[in-house]
Amino acid sequence: MTEAWALESDGQLALGPVRVRVPAKINLHLSVGPLRGDGYHELQTVYHAISIFDEITARHGDSLVLTMQGEGQGELELDDRNLVVRAAQALATSAKVEPKARLHLRKQIPLAAGLAGGSADAAATLVACDALWGTGYSRADLAKIAETLGSDVPFLLHGGTALGTGRGEAVSPVLARANKWHWVVAFADGGLSTPEVYRELDRLRAAGAAPKPLGSADALLAALRQRDPAELGAALGNDLEAAAVSLKPELAATLQAGRKEGGAHAALVSGSGPTCVFLATDATHGEQIAEAVSPHARSVHLAQGPVPGARVG
Known part of the structure; x- marks a missing residue:
């Protein structure tokens, strides 16, 4: 059957x-x-x-x-x-x-x-x-x-x-304007424990060694309503990035390569890390960023967003 x-x-x-x-x-x-x-x-x-x-x-x-x-x-x-x-x-x-x-x-x-x-x-x-x-x-x-x-x-x-x-x-x-954003996603060797990254952030803050908290997402939400990758890139941020880099210092070189050699509009750690993501103008720019960061990553992928969630088919 x-x-x-x-x-x-x-x-x-x-x-x-x-x-x-x-x-x-x-x-x-x-x-x-x-x-x-x-x-x-x-x-x-x-x-x-x-x-x-x-x-x-x-x-x-x-x-x-x-x-x-x-x-x-x-x-x-x-x-x-x-x-x-x-x-x-x-x-x-x-x-x-x-x-x-x-x-x-x-x-x-x-x-x-x-x-x-x-x-x-x-x-x-x-x-x-x-x-x-x-x-x-x-x-x-x-x-x-x-x-x-x-x-x-x-x-x-x-x-x-x-x-x-x-x-x-x-x-x-x-609710934002219909737009596809282009991302370069760099997978790192090994992983990071989410609870451990949060604990490291608490430690850095207690020691006065963490950046000022981001606070409201209003600027990011406003940037999403535009079609300008440079504007969106300037609004991206992650309070956990300092903790992830503290636990895995090699991520700093990955982020730097995307910014400086790849010319990414933004480079940041995704969530609790250690994956790094980079915002590109378009697919061609994404390939340029991918080439720049590939020596520092286990593998590099081009992606677009947003996409729908879990779907049958």
């Missing part, structure tokens, strides 16, 4: 495999406030989904099983420590269905890279299993589950560009 592909969940059980593609995210603005009583920092961030993708394929099975290929193969746990498995279990619990599926992850987004790869995979799993099991959940329903899985997961359900507040989980779409 030929397996059929589901296009979107409509409350009907999918007959065959469901394939969902989900993008990476970068932070165009990441302002980190003081540590809260619950152990999180108060954030104001502008998320931006870019065209580097992971893919989840979900098939019917007798149990919940995860396999994978690509970035992190042999390193990434495939049991309930993995956000993919936890996302499937959370949806099954909410919908009161048996958590039975064969899930396969094709991974291009590297681990611990500041690109929310794990969160992206969780978002893709929610969409895929919703379609596979015919639970008929809306995106708003899935977003409520996503909040329990991680701060970035709700954004990856929607994609595009959005303002995140709280610990990042409260997401509001950003």
Whole structure:
């Protein structure tokens, strides 16, 4: 029997495999406030989904099983420590269905890279299993589950560009002129632990060694309404960059190469790092930046944004 592909969940059980593609995210603005009583920092961030993708394929099975290929193969746990498995279990619990599926992850987004790869995979799993099991959940329903899985997961359900507040989980779409921004994304060797980067930022601030906090995202939001990469570049910022560079000093050379030799409109660490991103005028300029930073990176990718979040097809 030929397996059929589901296009979107409509409350009907999918007959065959469901394939969902989900993008990476970068932070165009990441302002980190003081540590809260619950152990999180108060954030104001502008998320931006870019065209580097992971893919989840979900098939019917007798149990919940995860396999994978690509970035992190042999390193990434495939049991309930993995956000993919936890996302499937959370949806099954909410919908009161048996958590039975064969899930396969094709991974291009590297681990611990500041690109929310794990969160992206969780978002893709929610969409895929919703379609596979015919639970008929809306995106708003899935977003409520996503909040329990991680701060970035709700954004990856929607994609595009959005303002995140709280610990990042409260997401509001950003209305901006239709425009595609060109990015160069440099993957570093190794990863950085997000909690460790936050702790380093706290240490630097206590020692008076951190830059002044960014504060409001108003300037960045205003720049997004324009079509000028130079204006957008001047507004980009990340409070975690100093901490990431402190823990991984070689990132300074990567950022410098993009700015000076590549002529990027902006160079910054993505999220908690260690991935570095560079804003280009267009694809040709992106190639120039990529050539400049490639000696300092494990691999370099050209990308565009914004792109939609987790989608079946």
